[in-house]
Amino acid sequence: MLKTYQGSCHCGAVRFEAEIDLTEPTYRCNCSICSRTRFWPAIVPPDRIRVLQGQDGLTKYLFNSRRNEHWFCATCGVRPFGIGHLPDGTRIYGVNIGSLENVPDEVLAAAPVVHVDGRNDRHAAPAIFSHL
Numbered sequence: 001m002l003k004t005y006q007g008s009c010h011c012g013a014v015r016f017e018a019e020i021d022l023t024e025p026t027y028r029c030n031c032s033i034c035s036r037t038r039f040w041p042a043i044v045p046p047d048r049i050r051v052l053q054g055q056d057g058l059t060k061y062l063f064n065s066r067r068n069e070h071w072f073c074a075t076c077g078v079r080p081f082g083i084g085h086l087p088d089g090t091r092i093y094g095v096n097i098g099s100l101e102n103v104p105d106e107v108l109a110a111a112p113v114v115h116v117d118g119r120n121d122r123h124a125a126p127a128i129f130s131h132l
């Protein structure tokens, strides 16, 4: 069921809210950026996320194809979300579940996780993924 969650960076400069169904798949990936940041996103279309405060405090990091936008708070470094693209080009947000506020541990623990072999550009689980 979709629920509206409040989210923030660590220092509080950035605040957002997003409608997320945490019984739908979430993602862990072994690519260079996800492994370094321990990013754990829920996938959300643009009309289900709103930056409420601190857009000016966000910095966009681009690399490689420069198509995916890795947004982080310039003060505390937390990544509230990233923006990627579906195969048809549609913009899609990856909301950092770790940035959501007041999510019960039972809900986080029950969220289904799909493991992705981003390091090899594969949308399938890598051979080893329990550490992700």
Ligand SMILES: [Zn+2]
Pocket (backbone or CB within 6 Å): 009, 010, 011, 012, 013, 014, 073, 074, 075, 076, 077, 078
């Ligand atoms: Zn911050």
